Amino acid sequence: MRNINESTVTEAAVGLIKAEDPRLTVVMESLIRHLHAFIRDVELTEEEWMVGIRFLTATGQISDDKRQEFILLSDTLGASILVDAINHRKSAASTESTVFGPFWVSGSPHLENGARIARGPQAAAGETTVVHGVVKGENGLPLAGAVIDVWQASPAGLYDVQDPAQPEMNLRGLFHTDAEGRFWFVTVKPAAYPIPDDGPVGDMLRATGRHPMRPAHIHFMIDAAAHERLITHIFVEGDPYLESDAVLGVKDGLVTEFIVNECPEDAERWGVVSPFTEVRFDFTMEPVG
Amino acid sequence: MRNINESTVTEAAVGLIKAEDPRLTVVMESLIRHLHAFIRDVELTEEEWMVGIRFLTATGQISDDKRQEFILLSDTLGASILVDAINHRKSAASTESTVFGPFWVSGSPHLENGARIARGPQAAAGETTVVHGVVKGENGLPLAGAVIDVWQASPAGLYDVQDPAQPEMNLRGLFHTDAEGRFWFVTVKPAAYPIPDDGPVGDMLRATGRHPMRPAHIHFMIDAAAHERLITHIFVEGDPYLESDAVLGVKDGLVTEFIVNECPEDAERWGVVSPFTEVRFDFTMEPVG
Numbered sequence: 001m002r003n004i005n006e007s008t009v010t011e012a013a014v015g016l017i018k019a020e021d022p023r024l025t026v027v028m029e030s031l032i033r034h035l036h037a038f039i040r041d042v043e044l045t046e047e048e049w050m051v052g053i054r055f056l057t058a059t060g061q062i063s064d065d066k067r068q069e070f071i072l073l074s075d076t077l078g079a080s081i082l083v084d085a086i087n088h089r090k091s092a093a094s095t096e097s098t099v100f101g102p103f104w105v106s107g108s109p110h111l112e113n114g115a116r117i118a119r120g121p122q123a124a125a126g127e128t129t130v131v132h133g134v135v136k137g138e139n140g141l142p143l144a145g146a147v148i149d150v151w152q153a154s155p156a157g158l159y160d161v162q163d164p165a166q167p168e169m170n171l172r173g174l175f176h177t178d179a180e181g182r183f184w185f186v187t188v189k190p191a192a193y194p195i196p197d198d199g200p201v202g203d204m205l206r207a208t209g210r211h212p213m214r215p216a217h218i219h220f221m222i223d224a225a226a227h228e229r230l231i232t233h234i235f236v237e238g239d240p241y242l243e244s245d246a247v248l249g250v251k252d253g254l255v256t257e258f259i260v261n262e263c264p265e266d267a268e269r270w271g272v273v274s275p276f277t278e279v280r281f282d283f284t285m286e287p288v289g
Numbered sequence: 290m291r292n293i294n295e296s297t298v299t300e301a302a303v304g305l306i307k308a309e310d311p312r313l314t315v316v317m318e319s320l321i322r323h324l325h326a327f328i329r330d331v332e333l334t335e336e337e338w339m340v341g342i343r344f345l346t347a348t349g350q351i352s353d354d355k356r357q358e359f360i361l362l363s364d365t366l367g368a369s370i371l372v373d374a375i376n377h378r379k380s381a382a383s384t385e386s387t388v389f390g391p392f393w394v395s396g397s398p399h400l401e402n403g404a405r406i407a408r409g410p411q412a413a414a415g416e417t418t419v420v421h422g423v424v425k426g427e428n429g430l431p432l433a434g435a436v437i438d439v440w441q442a443s444p445a446g447l448y449d450v451q452d453p454a455q456p457e458m459n460l461r462g463l464f465h466t467d468a469e470g471r472f473w474f475v476t477v478k479p480a481a482y483p484i485p486d487d488g489p490v491g492d493m494l495r496a497t498g499r500h501p502m503r504p505a506h507i508h509f510m511i512d513a514a515a516h517e518r519l520i521t522h523i524f525v526e527g528d529p530y531l532e533s534d535a536v537l538g539v540k541d542g543l544v545t546e547f548i549v550n551e552c553p554e555d556a557e558r559w560g561v562v563s564p565f566t567e568v569r570f571d572f573t574m575e576p577v578g
Contacts, residue, residue, distance in 0.1 A: 010371075016499050039372060041323070042319045045372075082295065083334075
C-alpha cells in the first residue's frame with residue numbers, strides 16, 4: 001500500500017475492500033477493475049478526467065422527482081437494455097422484454113376491453129388504431145385474467161406527464177384478458193419522439209453525433225399468475241428510427257405491422273370508423289422458475 | 290440494430306457513435322465496452338442497477354461549489370491516483386507525484402523563507418515543525434526561483450476552509466527557492482484526518498468495511514522554469530494510516546521522518562524554540578519534454 005504506482009494501484013484499491021456482504025465485494029472489485037482498465041486503455045488525460053467529473057455532477061444535479069438523467073445515461077449507453085437482457089433470459093418462444101423507460105406511472109385506470117385510451121384534442125387528430133391480441137403461456141395456451149398495463153406517447157410524441165395539453169392518464173390503461181386470453185383496445189398510432197435532450201445526456205448525444213429519437217412504440221407491462229412479469233414494447237414497422245433507437249431497445253420480434261384496414265364490417269366489429277389502423281400482437285409469457 | 294440482445298448490444302451501442310472528434314470516439318467506445326463488461330461479469334441485477342443509479346444521483350446532488358463528491362469517489366476508488374500516474378510518468382530520479390485533493394485554494398500569500406504558516410489557537414497547540422529542503426533539476430543541480438505552494442491540515446485534521454476557528458489562509462503559503470535552490474518554513478506537524486464521510490462516498494466506505502482516514506501529510510505544488518509542474522505530498526513516517534490511505538496516495542519515496550531536534554543551536558538558526566520537529570525533503574523536478 002505504500003508503493004502505489006500505475007501497476008500496483010488496482011490491486012491496492014481492491015485490497016482495501018472488506019465488505020461483510022460477499023456480493024458487494026464481488027461487485028465493487030469488478031467495478032474497480034473495469035474502471036481502471038478503461039482509464040489505462042485510453043490513457044485518460046487529467047483534462048478528460050475533469051470533463052468526466054463535471055459531466056457526472058451535472059447529470060446528478062439535473063435529476064429530480066420527475067427527471068432521472070442517470071437512467072437516461074444508462075439507457076443511451078446500452079447499459080439498461082443489457083441489464084434487462086441478463087435478468088430476463090427466456091426460452092425462444094417467449095416474447096422478448098425491452099427497456100422500462102421513465103414514463104410509466106402507477107394508478108392507471110382499469111378499463112373494459114374495447115375502451116378508447118386516447119382522449120383530448122391531440123388524440124382526436126391521430127390515426128385511430130385498434131390493438132388486439134392474445135396473452136399465451138406454455139404451448140401457446142391462452143391465459144385468462146392476465147393484467148395488461150399499456151402506456152404510450154401521443155401522435156405529437158409526448159406522454160401525458162410531459163404535456164399539459166393532454167388530460168391526466170391519457171393514453172394509459174389497465175386491461176384484463178378474457179376467458180380466451182384476448183385483449184383489445186382503441187388508441188391512436190404512436191409517433192417517434194426525442195428523449196429529453198436539454199441536459200448532459202443531450203450534450204453527450206450531440207458530441208458523439210447521435211440523435212435523441214426513439215422509434216414509435218406502445219409500452220406493455222403484463223402480469224399473469226405463475227409467469228414472469230413481462231415489460232416490453234411493440235414497435236411500428238417502417239419507422240425510420242428502428243435502426244438507431246437512442247436507447248437501443250428495438251428487437252426484431254417486437255416490430256409489427258400497423259395495417260390500414262378498409263373493411264367496414266371490421267370497423268363495426270371494433271366500434272371504430274372505417275378505415276382504421278389495426279395491429280395484432282400476441283404475447284407469450286415465460287413460466288416462473 | 291433491430292436485433293439487440295445480450296451478445297449484440299455492445300457492438301450496437303458502439304456503432305451509434307459518430308463523433309467528429311476522433312479522441313471522443315476512442316474514449317466513448319472504451320467506456321461503453323468496459324461498462325458492459327462490468328455488467329456482464331457480475332451479472333448485475335435490476336435491483337443493484339437501481340442502487341447504482343440512486344448512488345450516482347446522490348453523489349451529484351450533494352456536490353456544490355465547496356464539495357465535490359465525484360472527485361472523492363474517484364479518489365477512493367483509486368481512479369484519481371491512476372490518472373495521475375498515467376499522466377506523470379517520470380524518470381526514476383524525479384520526485385513522485387500524488388493526488389491533488391480538493392483543499393488547494395488560489396491566492397495563497399507569498400512569504401519569505403522562514404515564515405511561519407501556522408497561525409491561530411489550534412496551530413499554537415501543535416508541534417512546531419521546520420520544513421526545509423532543496424528543489425533540484427537534472428543531475429541534482431539546484432533550481433533557483435522555483436515557486437513552492439504549500440498547504441496542509443491543522444493538528445486537529447482540518448483545513449482552514451473547513452474550519453471557522455482558523456484564520457483565513459492558515460497553513461498555506463507560497464515560497465521561492467534561493468540561489469542555492471533552498472526553501473524553508475515553519476509550520477506545525479500535520480495530523481491524519483478523515484475525508485468528508487457524511488455523504489454517499491462515506492456510505493460506500495462503511496458498506497465496504499473501509500475507513501475514511503488519510504495519513505498525515507503536507508501538500509506541495511512546485512513550479513520551476515523548463516520543468517513539469519510537480520503536485521505531491523510529503524507523508525509523516527510512522528503514521529498508522531500509511532498502509533491504508535483512503536485515497537491510495539502514499540508512495541514510498543514521499544514518506545519521510547519528522548525528527549525531534551533537541552539541539553539549541555539548530556533551534557536558534559531556524560528561529561524556533563528548542564526542542565522542535567524537523568523535516569528535510571529535497572524535490573527533484575522532471576525536465577519538460
